[in-house]
Amino acid sequence: MDRHATLTPETRVVLALGAARVDAAAIDDVVRLAPRVDWDAVVDAATAEGVAGLASLHLLARPALRAAVPRTAVDRFAAVYARQWARNTVLAEHWNDTTRALSSAGVAVITLKGMALVREVYPDLGVRPMVDIDLLVRPHDAARAIATLIDLGYRHGDAALCEEQAARSFRQLVRDGAVVDLHWHLGRYPRVERAIRIDHDAVWDRARPLTASSLALGREHGLLHLVHHVTYGSEFGRLVWFTDIAAVVDAWAEAIDRPALIADARRWGLAGATHYALAAAAALGGRVPPDVLAALAPSHVRRAALDTCLGGLRPTSLAGGLPPWRTYLAETLLVDRLADLGRVLGWTAFPSATWLREHYGATSRWQRASWRAMHPFRVAWLAARQR
Numbered sequence: 454m455d456r457h458a459t460l461t462p463e464t465r466v467v468l469a470l471g472a473a474r475v476d477a478a479a480i481d482d483v484v485r486l487a488p489r490v491d492w493d494a495v496v497d498a499a500t501a502e503g504v505a506g507l508a509s510l511h512l513l514a515r516p517a518l519r520a521a522v523p524r525t526a527v528d529r530f531a532a533v534y535a536r537q538w539a540r541n542t543v544l545a546e547h548w549n550d551t552t553r554a555l556s557s558a559g560v561a562v563i564t565l566k567g568m569a570l571v572r573e574v575y576p577d578l579g580v581r582p583m584v585d586i587d588l589l590v591r592p593h594d595a596a597r598a599i600a601t602l603i604d605l606g607y608r609h610g611d612a613a614l615c616e617e618q619a620a621r622s623f624r625q626l627v628r629d630g631a632v633v634d635l636h637w638h639l640g641r642y643p644r645v646e647r648a649i650r651i652d653h654d655a656v657w658d659r660a661r662p663l664t665a666s667s668l669a670l671g672r673e674h675g676l677l678h679l680v681h682h683v684t685y686g687s688e689f690g691r692l693v694w695f696t697d698i699a700a701v702v703d704a705w706a707e708a709i710d711r712p713a714l715i716a717d718a719r720r721w722g723l724a725g726a727t728h729y730a731l732a733a734a735a736a737l738g739g740r741v742p743p744d745v746l747a748a749l750a751p752s753h754v755r756r757a758a759l760d761t762c763l764g765g766l767r768p769t770s771l772a773g774g775l776p777p778w779r780t781y782l783a784e785t786l787l788v789d790r791l792a793d794l795g796r797v798l799g800w801t802a803f804p805s806a807t808w809l810r811e812h813y814g815a816t817s818r819w820q821r822a823s824w825r826a827m828h829p830f831r832v833a834w835l836a837a838r839q840r
Contacts, residue, residue, distance in 0.1 A: 462486045462489055462490045463490055463491055463494045463495050464771055465482060465486060466482075466486055466487075466490055466495050467495055467498045467499050467502060467504070467692070467771070468692070468737060468771075469482055469483050470483065470499060470504065470507070470508035470511055470518075471499055471502060471504030471507055471508060471692050471693070471696055472696065472699065472737055472738045472739075473507075473696050473699040473700035473703055473738070473739060474703060474738065475511050475515065475518070476738065479738065480515060480517055480518055483518055483522075484517065484518070484521040487521040487522060492522065492523050492525070493526075493529075495526065496526055496529045496533075498771075499530070499533075500533055501691070501770075502690075502691045502692035502693060502768065502770060502771070503581070503582050503691050503692060503693030503694075503696075504692050504693055504696055505529075505530055505533035505534070506530075506534040506537045506538075506579050506581060506582065507575075507580050507581065507696065508530050509527075509530035509533065509534040509579075510534070510576070510579075510580055512530060534579040534580070535579065537578070537579045537580070537581070537582050537583075538577070538578050538579030540582075540583070541571065541578040541579065541581075541582075541583050542578055543630075543631065544568070544585075544586055544631055545568070545578060547586060547628065547629075547631040547633070548564070548568050548586045549664075549666075550605065551586065551588070551602065551605065551633060552564065552588070552664065552666040552667040554601050554602070554605050555588075555598055555601055555602075555666070556665075556666035558597060558598075558601045559597075560590055560594045560597055560601065561590065561591065561594070561668065562588050562589065562590055562598070562666070562667050562668065563588070563589040563590075563656075563657075563660050563667070563668045563669065563670055564586075564587070564588060564589075564663055564667045564668070564669060565587035565588065565589055565670065565678065566587045566678070566679070566682070567581060567582075567583035567585075567586075567587065568583065568586055568587070569663065569669050569670070569675070570697055570700070570701070572663065573663070573669065573704070574697075574700045574701055574704045574705075575700065581693065581697075582693070584632065585625075585631075585632035585633065585634050586631070586632065586633045586634065588633060588634070588635050588667075589636045589637070589639065589656075590636070590637055591637065591657065592622070592637040592638075594637070595622075595624070595637040598635055599624055599626070599635065602626050602628075602635065603626070605628070606628045606629075607626035607627060607633060608626065608627055608628065609624060609625060609626045609627070610625065617810070620641075620643075620805075621638075621641045621642075621643070622636060622637050622638035622641045623635060623638070623641075638651070638653070639651050639656065639678055639681065640678070640681050640682060640685070642685045642686055643804070643805055644784065644797060644801060644804070645685055645784060645788065647793065647796045647797075648722050648789070648790065648793035648796060649681065649721060650720070650721055651681075651721050652717070652720065652721065655674070655717070656670065656671070656674050659671035659673075659674060672701075672705045672708050672709050672710075673709060673710055673713050673714040673717055674717065675701065676698065676701055676702070676705075676709065676714065676727075677717060677718060677721065677723055677727065679694065679697055679698050679701065679730070680698065680718075680723060680726050680727045680730040680731075681723060681726065682694065683695065683698070683730055684726040684729060684730060684784065684787055685726070685784055685787075688769065688774065688775060688780050689763055689768065689769040689770075689775065689780070689783065690769045690770030690771070690774065691768055691770045692737075692768045692770070692771065694768070695730070695733050695734055695737055695768055696737070698730055698731065698733075698734040698739065699734040699735075699737055699738065699739025699740075699741075700739075702731070702734060702739050702741055702742075703739060703740055706740065706742075711742060711744065714727075714745065715745060715748045715749060718749055719749075719789070722788070722793065723789070724749045724751075724789050725749070725751045725755070725786070725787040725788065725789050726787045727745075727749050728746060728749040728750050728751060729759065729787060731745060731746055731749075732746060733766040733767065733768075736765075736767070737766075737767070755786055758786055759783060759787070762779055762782050762783045762786065763775070763779075763783050781801055784797070785797050785798065785801075802828065802829040803825055803828070804825075804828065809825060813828075
């Protein structure tokens with residue numbers, strides 16, 4: 454049975470054109486569906502999912518595809534690609550300036566996600582959208598890195614915003630419309646923080662040269678970082694995050710140390726999340742090693758529950774996203790260690806003071822106490838209402 458048979462023609466075309474690679478079966482599917490597709494809806498959805506630039510590249514490289522798509526849609530895809538190329542070119546200049554300044558200040562820096570991917574995985578700057586520049590520094594270098602960027606002309610938000618960002622070990626700084634997210638932790642998502650144990654010493658030990666002024670994550674850690682982000686950081690969507698994973702697996706197939714990837718996924722508490730993300734990438738056409746999937750597979754019961762909760766191995770954004778209670782449940786189902794489940798569930802019912810301030814505006818001790826008492830009932834009420 455066709456794994457996409459239950460989807461709308463528009464969604465099937467978005468998935469085909471937004472894949473890291475388009476095989477003959479995908480081309481045939483798009484050609485067959487093209488006459489009955491709303492192409493404006495396809496371009497809009499592909500743009501929202503972050504894959505319109507990649508779709509433009511596929512259309513340019515495959516005449517059979519391009520011939521089946523209306524010229525207006527081809528032109529709209531090309532326009533998205535051109536905008537992304539222009540935007541990313543500006544970001545690349547800021548990235549070069551920023552990493553050079555940090556290097557000159559004696560701060561080691563690792564370039565993360567989009568900027569690293571467009572340099573190492575994707576063919577050019579127009580293929581993948583970027584909204585910011587993600588950089589990782591060591592915790593003891595964070596203050597010096599922030600001061601260096603301020604000297605370079607970057608500015609940050611108000612004190613309350615900086616305090617909230619610091620609680621998650623990052624700082625966002627802006628200059629001339631370019632945003633730098635400066636991290637000193639690979640990803641602090643408070644609800645699951647005690648269940649996910651990233652080995653930052655190993656991250657720095659295995660970092661690779663990217664440019665004269667920047668490092669890149671080791672390939673296994675780069676993949677795990679994408680997994681961590683798509684599952685716990687972006688609520689199981691957008692399509693571009695899954696395409697990133699498929700593209701990385703394809704590009705680094707021979708370079709990834711599979712036993713090290715499996716071992717680190719387990720040590721970090723990301724075995725279940727890695728299995729889900731790689732299985733989703735495989736369902737979208739990525740060439741994922743079966744032995745890695747088999748080694749990281751959770752129980753059949755847990756996989757069935759996760760599939761029911763998420764509605765399959767596709768980005769949830771394609772179906773309009775998930776209500777918060779289903780997102781929380783899916784994240785909980787991915788937790789590896791039984792001992793950590795209680796911690797995650799406890800945090801869900803009784804979140805931190807920082808979270809209460811961010812989401813409820815609870816600034817005083819009395820307000821925090823009130824919202825902490827009411828929050829479990831609000832979560833239960835929202836789950837019941839959104840069923």
